[in-house]
Amino acid sequence: VKYTPNITLVVTTAVAVNLRELSRRLDKGDCDGMFTAKLSTSGSLPATHFISSGHVPSAYLNAVTNNVRLYNIAKAAWEADGDVFPFTQTQVTNALSNCSLSDGTFNGEPEGPHQMIARLGLKLINEG
């Protein structure tokens, strides 16, 4: 498996469940368990967004950076499991439109996950 440099994905709560399942299906091991860290504008519950940040398989990043490619790859992953892909191209496109992706830079300057969270006007919810 080849991994990408550090990337950060922030997704809205509305699509997080489906993107978690999609990530699990796309890569049976490495991408199961994504989008569990919670975000909101206040830093308190309820979560409005979820975040994953780190190195991901290159194939995963390739899939989630293009609407049509993601639809085709995801559909194939569902069908490889013997299941019917439950989403339309429009739904996949809408889901991706609810994602913010950073490759570690913003406006040509380095951007870590905490800076990206701040740029989006969000805060980590630190439960515990």
Added chain:
Amino acid sequence: MYTGLTNLGLNGRSSSFNPANLFVKNEQGAWYDPSDFSSMYQDSAGTTPVTAVEQPVGLLLDKRLGLVRGAELVVNGAAPVGTTGWSTGGSGVPTLTESGGVLTLTSTGVGSLVATNTGSLVAGTTYEITVNVTAKNAVMHVRTAGGGLDASPLTLNVGLNRFIATPSISGVLNVGNVGSVGAGSTISFNGVSAKALPGNHALQATAASRPVLSARYNLLTKSEQFDNAAWSVVLGAAVTPDTVLAPDGTLTADTITFASTDYRYQQINTGSPIVGKSYTYSVSVWSPTKAKICVRMVNSADGADEVKQQVNLSAGATRITLTRAFTGAGNSIDIGVDNRTAVGADAIAGAIYAWGADLRLTADTALNIPAYQRVNTATDYDTAGFPHYLKFDGVDDGMATGTVDFTATDKATAWAGVTKLSDAARAVVFRHEGGGGAQRISFEAPNSSLGNYEFVSGGTLNVSVASASVAPITSVLCGIGDIAGDVATLRVNGVQTATSAADQGTGSHANAALYVGKSPAATLPFNGRLYGLIVRGVTSNAAQIAQTETYVAQKTGVVL
């Protein structure tokens, strides 16, 4: 009386100490060492070793028992002679043959096909497993009968497959496919091995949540290539690369020629600056002709927090150092050399030599590391002399072991080398606890009061002790806990900073997973660096405490 230690030095400190000495009686615990590449894998299945910095760490082996492999469990697996030790099963009614030291499993019908070895694996024990596949024409796996290795059967590729895995259930070793594949599906293999690899190994299955191995301190890139696009010319200057011998004797110093006194030369490059924290910029400059230049650093977002220094140039290299706390939100740091008379340069157009730009946390200047780190790219930089660490992002990174049984003890000693990068939120360095959060052993950096370190020891009642420390800061932590004795003590950099005799209740520590970088609830992510972690489920004497602190300090760059 513990007698396993030798080479006691002054005050009980020794440079030849090996933490494995703390576990010679098979004491329960863990020892994680990010400076040892042989103990780390990029994936949680242990198929891809960590070979360089800036790679993710999905499996971190516990070194406390020496990483000694157990006896071979597979019968007739390495270079098979006949099919002794193997049997077949599956609805595909497979056949198993041996030829030239290679076993070939072939299904005669549609369905599953399995070659089963008599070697049996035990759930919860970690094994190093190899299978050499010479050919196959369908998806094939290795697993324990009726279950997986780790969470699922491990997929075999053609070639030597190597895994470090912990069976979810006990059973004999299977090679094949327990699903449904076509008639004539086949796999040829040899080199099958399964050996126990004792230890409480920590793993992270989710790629994006893995910490990253790093030894990076200089936040800049292209630190010796001022002609690179990473550096920018604001008002014009010419750079001729690699023209002069640098202070390290290499021909890597560049000539920067200013045709006007208005010219500047800079790099806007920050890594991830921490608002309100101090940074130190240094660069070597010298000139055969010019008398003065200005070096400066400034918040590139709003021009605030500027610090500049007029440098009297000479024919020999002088390393100039600037330090400044940055207060603005979302700031990035602009560093460079500046030929404007308004900021202190002379009015003479001309050339200077420059080499070795370095921007780091001012807190890192207190570490026993070189003052300059060559950085080419984010993954290509000098590591000699720079302590390796696991970088936890404070967002979702963390690792966990299988269950670690501390129920035979009510005592614990823990050591960690850490850099706490932020005090913005409570964060767990490591935690081991029973149901409901009691029976805890843990370090937090910081705890809920922020701006501190915390150690917790507890039986039915947890007792925490904390001492102030403002991020960013690098420290060697030692926690000493005793439930029955009602002792909870925190030492920082070899000095006791907090202790409590409050009642810790009764009972022992727990039989539970040990979490590193996050809480058991996958919350409280640690934002910082972990240079090493040792947890020991017994009382440690003064010499052991001091020696281990010294060892961790050396791995961390802290001078005790």
